[in-house]
Amino acid sequence: xxxxxxxxxxxxxxxxxxxxxxxxxxxxxxxxxxxxxxxxxxxxxxxxxxxxxxxxxxxxxxxxxxxxxxxxxxxxxxxxxxxxxxxxxxxxxxxxxxxxxxxxxxxxxxxxxxxxxxxxxxxxxxxxxxxxxxxxxxxxxxxxxxxxxxxxxxxxxxxxxxxxxxxxxxxxxxxxxxxxxxxxxxxxxxxxxxxxxxxxxxxxxxxxxxxxxxxxxxxxxxxxxxxxxxxxxxxxxxxxxxxxxxxxxxxxxxxxxxxxxxxxxxxxxxxxxxxxxxxxxxxxxxxxxxxxxxxxxxxxxxxxxxxxxxxxxxxxxxxxxxxxxxxxxxxxxxxxxxxxxxxxxxxxxxxxxxxxxxxxxxxxxxxxxxxxxxxxxxxxxxxxxxxxxxxxxxxxxxxxxxxxxxxxxxxxxxxxxxxxxxxxxxxxxxxxxxxxxxxxxxxxxxxxxxxxxxxxxxxxxxxxxxxxxxxxxxxxxxxxxxxxxxxxxx
Numbered sequence: 001x002x003x004x005x006x007x008x009x010x011x012x013x014x015x016x017x018x019x020x021x022x023x024x025x026x027x028x029x030x031x032x033x034x035x036x037x038x039x040x041x042x043x044x045x046x047x048x049x050x051x052x053x054x055x056x057x058x059x060x061x062x063x064x065x066x067x068x069x070x071x072x073x074x075x076x077x078x079x080x081x082x083x084x085x086x087x088x089x090x091x092x093x094x095x096x097x098x099x100x101x102x103x104x105x106x107x108x109x110x111x112x113x114x115x116x117x118x119x120x121x122x123x124x125x126x127x128x129x130x131x132x133x134x135x136x137x138x139x140x141x142x143x144x145x146x147x148x149x150x151x152x153x154x155x156x157x158x159x160x161x162x163x164x165x166x167x168x169x170x171x172x173x174x175x176x177x178x179x180x181x182x183x184x185x186x187x188x189x190x191x192x193x194x195x196x197x198x199x200x201x202x203x204x205x206x207x208x209x210x211x212x213x214x215x216x217x218x219x220x221x222x223x224x225x226x227x228x229x230x231x232x233x234x235x236x237x238x239x240x241x242x243x244x245x246x247x248x249x250x251x252x253x254x255x256x257x258x259x260x261x262x263x264x265x266x267x268x269x270x271x272x273x274x275x276x277x278x279x280x281x282x283x284x285x286x287x288x289x290x291x292x293x294x295x296x297x298x299x300x301x302x303x304x305x306x307x308x309x310x311x312x313x314x315x316x317x318x319x320x321x322x323x324x325x326x327x328x329x330x331x332x333x334x335x336x337x338x339x340x341x342x343x344x345x346x347x348x349x350x351x352x353x354x355x356x357x358x359x360x361x362x363x364x365x366x367x368x369x370x371x372x373x374x375x376x377x378x379x380x381x382x383x384x385x386x387x388x389x390x391x392x393x394x395x396x397x398x399x400x401x402x403x404x405x406x407x408x409x410x411x412x413x414x415x416x417x418x419x420x421x422x423x424x425x426x427x428x429x430x431x432x433x434x435x436x437x438x439x440x441x442x443x444x445x446x447x448x449x450x451x452x453x454x455x456x457x458x459x460x461x462x463x464x465x466x467x468x469x470x471x472x473x474x475x476x477x478x479x480x481x482x483x484x485x486x487x488x489x490x
Contacts, residue, residue: 046431047111049074051099051125054082054239056139057116060166061086064114064137064424069432073109076102079238080217097219099125107132112431115139116166118242119249121225123148124487130155130163135431137424139166140258141250142441142448147484149452150472153445164427164437165444167262169381171423173413175263178378178385180403182267183303186387186396187371191305193264195312195367196319197256197380203244203287208233226487244287250455251288252314256365257451260380262439264310264367265447268303272449273310277464278457289461291315294454305372312454319362324370327377328393329360382414456482 046069050061053075064070072090076099077083083095096102103110113129115122115138123143126136130152142165143149156163169175182190211231214220220232227247235241243249264270273296280289291314298308313319365380374389387394404410413419429435457465459482466475473480 043111043432045069045071046428047071047073047109048114049076049102049106049110049112049129050086050114050116051076051102052082052115052117052121052139053077053086054079055116056166057082057114058086060114060116060137060139060424061089063168063421064428065090066421067425067428070428074102074106078219078222098222100128103128103132103134110134112137112162112427118223119254120144120227120247123152124226126152127155130159130161133159133161135162135427136441137164137166137427138441138444140444140448141254141451142444143452144248144250145482145484146449146452146456146472149445149448153441156441162427162430162437163441163444164423164430165439165441165448166423167258167439167444168420168423169259170262170266170439171426172381172419173409174378174382174384176407177400177403177409177412178263178376179267180407181385181396181399182264182369182376184399184403186373186399187369187376188373189305190268190303190369190371191308192324192370193268193308193310193367194319194322194324194370195257195260195264195310196362197252197260197314197365198316198318199252199256199365200290200315201243201249201252201255201288202290202315203241204281204284204290205287206284207286208236221490224488225490227485228488246286246288249288250451251292251458253292253294253312253454253458254451256314256380257312257454258447260365260367261312261447261451263378264369265450266443267369268298268308269301270298270304270308270446270450271301272446272469273298273453273467275464275466276453276457278454278461280458280461282461283459288455289458291318292454292458293320294457296450296454324375325362325368326391327360327362328388328391382416382419384412 048064048070050057050072053061054077057077061072065072072093074096075083075086075090075093076096077086078097083097087093087095094106103113112135113126115125115129115136117125119141122138123145126138129136143152212234214232218238223238224230230247237245237248243251243255275297277295279293280291292312294312296310298304298310300306300308319325363379367378367380369376369378374387374394377386377388384400387396423439426435427437430437453467456479460479465479468475472483
């Protein structure tokens with residue numbers, strides 16, 4: 001089933017919105033970041049519906065409702081246990097297992113929809129909400145397929161909707177600081193970025209055989225959604241492990257890559273790459289590779305050299321050693337960046353946090369900018385960037401102070417409890433006509449497309465793929481079938 005047919009058959013196509021007159025206060029004009037005038041509806045409060053309230057969905061629910069102008073009116077999850085926990089926090093909210101039913105029944109009572117599901121459900125749920133003229137906050141990566149990212153961006157633009165991708169570190173102090181430092185020219189034109197995460201969202205084993213009894217609390221058909229029908233296996237898909245599998249997640253690149261790519265992508269004002277190469281194991285057709293080295297080539301921007309090379313490394317022991325990565329104080333005779341080769345726990349893999357690195361050792365996750373005037377190391381996250389020139393750290397406190405003062409940033413913040421909600425509150429305030437989102441789908445779709453092209457390249461290992469952005473297709477015809485997939489009727 002095509003995506004357009006899915007929306008039609010669900011009976012939830014483009015429908016008019018009937019806002020309560022007690023909510024709408026005024027309508028004004030506001031200039032967007034792109035210089036376009038937008039109609040901004042100012043409201044007293046924001047009524048939210050949440051699709052997916054387990055794991056990151058629960059974190060999203062807690063963060064967005066820390067804004068004092070939010071009223072949760074609907075909760076939806078295919079797992080009754082998740083739904084019960086969320087209901088305890090918001091006893092007045094109506095509960096659903098099927099987001100299609102929720103949106104149909106609650107259409108006139110919802111202002112914004114928060115989508116925090118496995119990746120394969122992001123686009124179906126978000127598109128449904130946007131077709132009903134709802135603002136959407138959607139977790140990263142924005143979509144599971146490139147075609148979906150482009151469709152969501154197009155629809156959001158056509159309908160002039162408030163949108164935000166859930167990438168909370170985008171609003172963190174240290175990431176904003178690094179963006180401004182790069183754009184100030186602290187290391188000159190950047191020619192290479194190397195980024196990495198030691199997390200391991202991969203699976204090299206075979207597809208499991210047989211089936212297990214479906215828990216009474218789980219609607220397996222709704223969990224599968226538009227993806228192909230598959231027997232339930234305990235512990236393989238839900239909860240959490242879906243990130244490892246082709247049909248539902250996007251591997252480590254699609255999880256941590258979005259976070260760590262964000263600052264370089266934003267700072268260098270990149271579009272999508274011209275070429276992509278993924279050095280990884282042969283595809284199995286079921287799980288993602290456990291270790292990837294993805295090399296992108298981007299066209300020039302005003303902050304880069306004539307072209308930009310971007311290399312991504314993931315998995316235990318990442319990144320592979322390169323002179324670009326050598327830190328002051330490192331043991332050149334033993335340059336391994338990490339001794340961690342063990343399987344990470346589910347909690348570790350789901351956490352954003354990076355362990356504190358030893359002297360001369362790279363952090364577990366981060367990015368290195370290499371420019372004509374030195375290198376800039378940006379750990380992930382809540383650590384200040386560090387400049388390296390000729391193998392030595394350079395004091396950039398004066399440059400940091402100048403950027404902070406020029407942009408009225410205040411002093412560095414190292415408290416996740418205060419930093420974490422900022423991205424969510426920005427979305428709420430934008431919906432209320434008081435702010436503007438900094439990771440709207442116009443930005444998020446391009447970043448997600450870049451990520452997904454790297455994921456696709458993992459299906460054609462050690463082969464350089466050439467991407468035609470204008471026509472949204474690869475020069476290698478056999479790859480284009482992976483840009484989208486049919487939707488199952490469910």
